[in-house]
Amino acid sequence: MKNVLLLKTKTTPTDPYENLLNKESINHSFIPLLTHKHIPENCINLFKTDIDNIDYLIITSQRAVEALEQSILPALSESIIEKIFNKPIFTVGPATADFLKRIGFNDIKGGIDAGNGSILSDLIMDQPDEKYKTNKKGIFLVGEIRKDVIPRKLIPKGYDLTEIEVYATKAMDNIKERFNAKMNLEDNDIVNYVVFFSPQGTEDIIKSDFSNSVVISIGPTTKEYLEKNDIEVKGVCKKPNADSLLELLNEL
Template identity: 45%
Template structure:
């Protein structure tokens, strides 16, 4: 790669506030981050409140919580935790929380939880389920518990509940947020991805985090992916699940992040550029 060439990274995600680790990591490498939100999130608090109201001692009866999304943490921080009593907050923060990926683990710790497991060691839901099974059936965490509380989005995969249920571990799912596609996400993406006079100076990357909200964008990426134009977009998948989704749409990922975290992703992009 020419030393004059800059790297623009189009991130198909909402910017996390107040700090987005992808933005920070891009800036540390002198990459230009561009955020294209594809979906909007709406917090749902009633399901959680219903659980507490139906069984006032419910928080005392569980030992473990599963959280796999930063959106769930945002919902807790902004809409659920502020409405809990001091005693309920203390009880909630004392629970062991299982999560996927280092970024979400760090977010959970900043919220006040002190015992967070998975994280760096759990790159996806299937691995996290294996960690939980090991802890609760053969590991040091073995103890009686009626069920695990799984805080989820309205749209979610069922890998974790199925795997845990197969081992006789009960899981109670409570919805904490819902997502909707933004009507103008495709237009905003094309505007960001469309070549302009300055693009001779840039190597343009698109990072796909999830299938949600990408229908029109995947069609655009397919066209770019099969173009002979040397300035076509490079495509990065945040992990094997996203790569599989792109593969199913005949889109080749130039890079697959070894781990679902900013440094692994951007190191992989940088390595690709170094050898191109």
Template identity: 30%
Template sequence: MSRSKTILLLKEKQIQADSNVDIYEQKFRELGNYEILYLPLLEHSLVNISELTNILKNEADNKYRGVITTSQRAVEGLKIAWEQAFFSSDEKKDVLDKWKKLPYFVVGKSTAKAIRELNVNPFGDESGSSEILADYIIKYFSCSSQERENSQQLKLLFLVGDKRKDYLPNKLVESGFILKELLIYETRPNSLFPNELDKLLNYEKKIDWVVFFSPSGVDISLELLKNKLFEENDIKIASIGKTTSNHLEKIKKINVNITSPKPDAESLAKSIHGYNQ
């Protein structure tokens, strides 16, 4: 039997499937002999939950046409504020119904699944990146002649992290949208990452692939990985989405072997397995 391929995922935390089996291990195992390792890079803290709660309570009539949440962290913040705003749903049922009628724009299946827990429908989860989502939102509203005529009045609530990129908001504003942007979470490096990397390398296990999930993850880990892992090993690089690949190749001058076309475990597993074949 051939040696298993070892995949190192540089992700904030492990994503669990409904069966409690790790979804990445599950998808790779379906395709071949793979072993999955994790190193948590980032820590997140929610902010401005009280402000978001007030928006949900008091601004349902403020002509919002939709809500944008491009990450699970943003949805986590929205869920907490949602529960605080509508804890007594009988008294606020009319306000709650107005928010539920709006489209909620997301990137990726994991974020879509989190949004569904609020009993609202996600849109754009097949986009795969915020750039494509921006085009999706523009097309979504342009399909309505009434909305198109009133494009200058199209106001969206945009829940963001402190590392968000400019393309999506810039593209929407240029297209006539009004964005109410609210910082909902902040990201900081995991202070234990260097120690955890040393522990992993001490296992003397050959790592075949390193997977980056975000530009901020690249910034936190790349120099340490160069010094301790890349120099003496033939490591293949994978990334989730074009934004992360561009950051690696154009900013950090690191060759990316494959870019997963969608931000989910199945797409990543198929892309790496196809490359190995």
């Protein structure tokens, strides 16, 4: 009997991993590792003063979408919100794309066709007639801690891209204690599947003994991090989504 421990915060209003694992009757639980604080002011001011000069948006984090929905859009007029929703928006992964569609965006690009920032950058550069390059202004809504893959690929190619921080992230308290409590409650006869979604917040967890666990990584970057810390990764999801995780769980 599988018992899956997901090292992530459940997304709101629904979590695709929880929905799919419930549907498949797979026991699972979550351990939140990170806490997020919205920092919307700069983005609000930008949209109020310069919305007509923004040609497209980029969002790769569900946390950034939450900041947009919960703290930025409520501070804007209906006319500005309508303009935002009609901008082309590039994103990574189907879950974030679904989130954007749910809150009102009409022209979503990437999503299921872009599994990471590097692929999304290539997709932007592959747009016809350099539509998003020449004299076009892009805004990338990011967290305080982020990778620089997208600006590093686009800006040297002539793209006018500005990063705007909309949330800050820090590790939560008592992560190791909460992790140990979850692991120690499991029956010794049950194989524990531990799913890592990111290196962030796992500094204490990776010191644990995983010899009796099946460790899964949501992607190659996290796999590399785990292996550098001498943790054997039994499987890597083909894509960072719930369907790929379920496929992997059925294989292992």
